[in-house]
Amino acid sequence: MSVPTSRPVVSVPAQPRDREATGAARGKEAGHWSDRPWSKRVGRVLLALLLLALWEYASGRWVDPFFLSKPSQVWARLVRLAGNGELFLHLGVTLQETVLGLLLGMAVGVPAGVLFARSPFLSNIAQPFVMAFYSLPRVSLAPLFILWFGLGLLSKVMLVFTMVVFVAFYNSYQGVKSVDPDLIEMMRSMRASQRQITRWVILPSIRSWVMASLRLNIGMALIGAVIGEMFASSRGLGYYIQYSSGMFDTTGVFTGLLVVMVTAIVLEALLGWLDRGVLTRARFERKRTSSLPPGRGS
Numbered sequence: 001m002s003v004p005t006s007r008p009v010v011s012v013p014a015q016p017r018d019r020e021a022t023g024a025a026r027g028k029e030a031g032h033w034s035d036r037p038w039s040k041r042v043g044r045v046l047l048a049l050l051l052l053a054l055w056e057y058a059s060g061r062w063v064d065p066f067f068l069s070k071p072s073q074v075w076a077r078l079v080r081l082a083g084n085g086e087l088f089l090h091l092g093v094t095l096q097e098t099v100l101g102l103l104l105g106m107a108v109g110v111p112a113g114v115l116f117a118r119s120p121f122l123s124n125i126a127q128p129f130v131m132a133f134y135s136l137p138r139v140s141l142a143p144l145f146i147l148w149f150g151l152g153l154l155s156k157v158m159l160v161f162t163m164v165v166f167v168a169f170y171n172s173y174q175g176v177k178s179v180d181p182d183l184i185e186m187m188r189s190m191r192a193s194q195r196q197i198t199r200w201v202i203l204p205s206i207r208s209w210v211m212a213s214l215r216l217n218i219g220m221a222l223i224g225a226v227i228g229e230m231f232a233s234s235r236g237l238g239y240y241i242q243y244s245s246g247m248f249d250t251t252g253v254f255t256g257l258l259v260v261m262v263t264a265i266v267l268e269a270l271l272g273w274l275d276r277g278v279l280t281r282a283r284f285e286r287k288r289t290s291s292l293p294p295g296r297g298s
Contacts, residue, residue, distance in 0.1 A: 052071045055068070055070070055071055056070055056071050056072060065250075066248075066250060067250060068250065069250040069251040069253075069254050070251075073251045074251055074254050074255050074258060077251050077252065077255045078255055078258075078259075081255070086240075087259070089235060090235055090236050090237050090239065090240050090256075090259075091237060091259060091263065093229075093233075093235045093236040093237075094222070094225050094226065094229065094236045094237040094238065094260075094263070095263070096153070097153060097156040097157055097160055097225040097228065097229075097236070098160060098218075098221045098222050098224075098225045099221075100153075100157045100160070101156070101157045101158070101159070101160020101161045101163070101164060101221055101224060101225065102160065102164055102214075102217055102218070102221040104157065104160075104161050104164075104165075105160065105161045105162075105163070105164025105165040105167075105168055105217065105221070106164065106168045106210075106213075106214060106217065108161075108165050108168075109164065109165040109166065109167070109168025109169040109172065109213075110168050110169075110172045110210055110213075111172075112165075112169050112172075113168065113169040113170065113171065113172030113173035113174075113175075113176065114172055114173075114176055114198070114202060114203075114206070116130075116169075116173055117172070117173045117175075117176035117177055118176065118194070118198070118202070130166075130169070133166075134166045138159065138162045138163050138224065138227075139227055141159065141162060142155075142159055142227060142228055142231045143231065145158050145159050145228070146228075146231060146232045151232045151233070155228060155232070156224070156225055156228035156229060156233070156236075159224045159225075159227065159228040160220075160221045160224035160225050160228070161224075162224070163217075163220040163221060163223060163224035164217045164220055164221055164224070167213050167216055167217050167220060168210070168213045168214075168217065170213075171209045171210065171212060171213035171216075172206055172209060172210060172213070174209065175205065175206030175208075175209030175210070176202055176205075176206055178205075178209075179201060179202060179205045179206075180205075183201050183205075184197060184201060187200070187201055211271075211275050214271060215268060215271055215272075218264055218267045218268055218271065219264050222260055222263065222264055225237075225238065226238035226241065226260060229242070230242040237256050237259055237260055238256075240252065240255075240256045241253055241256035241257065244256060
């Protein structure tokens with residue numbers, strides 16, 4: 001008869017000290033309540049409500065409502081503009097100019113930054129000229145763009161383009177420069193072409209730089225569109241703000257500014273959601289590829 005050499009595993013109830021330690025460990029793993037996503041949302045809402053309440057209280061008591069308006073009056077104006085469709089008309093025009101200029105600026109700025117970073121000769125020649133154009137105040141270009149491209153959509157898109165392209169260029173340029181040189185040398189030792197190095201090393205490494213520039217450029221693109229509409233336009237949020245300012249309508253000015261800010265917040269949130277989706281998909285693809293047998297991941 002064989003005698004078992006190992007003792008059976010017996011579960012021992014946790015002692016009071018063990019239970020306290022286990023509870024503390026679980027609390028630590030759960031994190032502080034301020035680290036939870038819902039707490040951030042609640043904090044933002046409470047801060048916004050506090051600022052609106054302070055604004056409502058100050059207007060008429062500390063400051064003349066003619067200069068500051070009131071959140072209640074701004075809300076009433078928003079409801080009226082939404083009811084007659086004027087809000088969506090102006091918002092649609094501004095969004096069209098913003099998105100077109102943003103996409104055009106990113107489509108030109110990112111490849112140009114990669115190209116300049118990969119070509120030291122080209123970078124040394126063109127860098128002073130890029131900096132010279134970057135130093136130009138884009139607001140002063142608005143009259144020229146109106147003269148060159150007319151009063152329509154194209155002049156505003158080009159103004160947005162000039163606001164966006166340099167941020168995209170410098171971010172992608174710096175992203176390429178920050179790539180680990182050992183990775184590039186390893187790819188060259190494997191006889192990889194420049195196209196393969198760019199595809200498999202450079203572009204994945206600058207993804208975070210490109211997304212950062214895209215987030216920064218949302219606000220820049222909206223600013224460019226609004227400025228262009230202020231100079232010469234009959235529609236758009238910039239036109240509405242300029243028209244309200246000319247009529248000494250403080251409520252209209254704050255209404256237009258509020259719509260611009262909310263639009264920027266929504267666009268940034270959509271971009272963050274898209275970024276998380278792309279990152280999740282990339283992780284899934286890497287996990288799927290690594291789980292395949294050798295020779296089938298390519």
